[in-house]
Amino acid sequence: MADGSVISVAPDSSFTVASYNINGSSRRVKLSLAQGVLHITSATRPFEVSSAVGTATASSASADWFVESKAGSARVAVLAGIVDLTSNLIGQSASIPAHWGARLEAGRAPVLPRVWSQMEFNAFIRITQ
Amino acid sequence: MKNRSTRHRNRRRGPPHYCWIASVLPFALACLIPIASNAYTAAGDRNFPAQLILPQIGPTDALWLPISTLPMEALKPFDPIRQTNFGGTYSKLITEDLGIELEDGLIHRDRLGASSVTGAQNFRATLQYEAMLDPPHEFLLSVLLEHEFGGTGDPAVGSEKHGATTPGVTFGKGLGDLPIGYWRPLAITGFAGYEFGEGPRTNTFQAGISIQYSIPYLVSKVSNVNMPSFLRGMTPITEVFFANPVERAPGQGTNTTLVVAPGVSYSIGRGWELGIEAMIPTTRATGHGIGVIAQLLVQLDYLLPESVIGRPIFVPTELP
Numbered sequence: 001m002a003d004g005s006v007i008s009v010a011p012d013s014s015f016t017v018a019s020y021n022i023n024g025s026s027r028r029v030k031l032s033l034a035q036g037v038l039h040i041t042s043a044t045r046p047f048e049v050s051s052a053v054g055t056a057t058a059s060s061a062s063a064d065w066f067v068e069s070k071a072g073s074a075r076v077a078v079l080a081g082i083v084d085l086t087s088n089l090i091g092q093s094a095s096i097p098a099h100w101g102a103r104l105e106a107g108r109a110p111v112l113p114r115v116w117s118q119m120e121f122n123a124f125i126r127i128t129q
Numbered sequence: 130m131k132n133r134s135t136r137h138r139n140r141r142r143g144p145p146h147y148c149w150i151a152s153v154l155p156f157a158l159a160c161l162i163p164i165a166s167n168a169y170t171a172a173g174d175r176n177f178p179a180q181l182i183l184p185q186i187g188p189t190d191a192l193w194l195p196i197s198t199l200p201m202e203a204l205k206p207f208d209p210i211r212q213t214n215f216g217g218t219y220s221k222l223i224t225e226d227l228g229i230e231l232e233d234g235l236i237h238r239d240r241l242g243a244s245s246v247t248g249a250q251n252f253r254a255t256l257q258y259e260a261m262l263d264p265p266h267e268f269l270l271s272v273l274l275e276h277e278f279g280g281t282g283d284p285a286v287g288s289e290k291h292g293a294t295t296p297g298v299t300f301g302k303g304l305g306d307l308p309i310g311y312w313r314p315l316a317i318t319g320f321a322g323y324e325f326g327e328g329p330r331t332n333t334f335q336a337g338i339s340i341q342y343s344i345p346y347l348v349s350k351v352s353n354v355n356m357p358s359f360l361r362g363m364t365p366i367t368e369v370f371f372a373n374p375v376e377r378a379p380g381q382g383t384n385t386t387l388v389v390a391p392g393v394s395y396s397i398g399r400g401w402e403l404g405i406e407a408m409i410p411t412t413r414a415t416g417h418g419i420g421v422i423a424q425l426l427v428q429l430d431y432l433l434p435e436s437v438i439g440r441p442i443f444v445p446t447e448l449p
Binding site for chain 1: 171174176189225345346348349350351352353361396398399400430431432434435439440444445446
């Protein structure tokens with residue numbers, strides 16, 4: 001992307017660019033992920049990806065992360081930086097640091113983040129290469 | 130592990146064994162007081178909170194700072210009437226599955242008819258390996274080997290001259306995979322170990338179990354129940370710890386110690402966790418009076434995720 005962000009898309013994924021503003025002081029990128037997995041190396045803050053159940057927002061200046069949207073749930077896993085995962089319905093969020101991940105189910109609070117194994121990250125890396 | 134404290138201190142009075150066991154029984158509960166704490170860990174979407182009495186169920190990168198106080202039954206001058214422990218445990222992952230724990234602390238004893246005394250506990254190190262992890266069934270099992278280095282603490286506060294080695298096993302099982310509705314936030318953890326004492330120290334069998342109900346799990350996996358925000362991070366937990374010296378003093382009844390520790394853990398997933406429990410002795414041999422233990426857990430892997438402090442020393446290869 002023009003701001004330096006890179007998005008890798010897994011097969012059978014579907015997303016749209018809801019807004020893209022990288023000019024001036026109000027830089028903001030917002031994607032809408034209907035289904036599938038995105039691998040994002042974001043260079044803009046905030047960089048948001050919304051799904052049916054919640055919104056993932058990269059809150060660090062740069063971040064390397066994955067977001068998955070499936071029917072009724074979403075997952076976020078972070079390789080570098082910090083990403084917040086917020087429930088659309090109740091507004092509760094989880095802050096996910098590097099090497100951690102979290103799940104969000106429809107209408108509920110985010111699951112407490114946990115450390116992800118390299119094997120789990122590799123599964124996401126593999127499908128987004 | 131925490132419970133090690135128990136075992137070790139059981140023998141602090143030194144040989145001969147039986148006299149030692151008999152004299153130390155009143156202090157057994159103090160031994161149960163963990164100087165080391167235990168960690169949190171996860172299996173799938175189940176986060177097991179740090180335990181205060183039982184050993185951690187899996188290795189991790191974390192720091193625990195427990196403090197506990199316990200009234201004791203003083204039978205004669207110089208016997209402790211209250212023991213307070215200040216502990217610190219640093220846990221470091223070597224690989225994703227293998228970790229080492231280093232534990233030390235201070236013991237403060239108020240004594241009957243004498244001035245109080247403060248000294249170091251024995252240094253302890255534990256290797257722990259997570260042998261089984263089944264995320265869909267929220268189950269994990271670890272094996273551990275702990276060693277207490279005898280003579281590294283202060284004998285004036287009961288630190289043993291002789292060391293001990295304890296192989297053990299820990300497990301955690303969440304019930305979230307079962308079709309049981311609002312019972313799904315329940316989880317059970319357990320521990321069993323056998324302490325081999327050096328020199329005159331007797332061997333001790335130890336075991337424990339905890340039952341916990343995770344409100345964070347309830348609101349994230351079962352139903353978004355409407356409740357005050359501070360309750361959403363609570364996990365009511367009850368730990369039970371049991372220790373039984375293999376050798377018994379002649380003429381003595383059972384030397385079994387059993388402590389029940391109901392309490393609560395609080396975490397909102399921001400890199401720290403706070404726990405507090407009462408320590409209730411349930412047998413005469415276990416102790417005298419109700420104690421309290423509190424613990425702060427600092428999750429180094431959350432707060433320093435991109436440093437060597439917060440990551441395993443050796444990590445598997447990342448796909449290019």
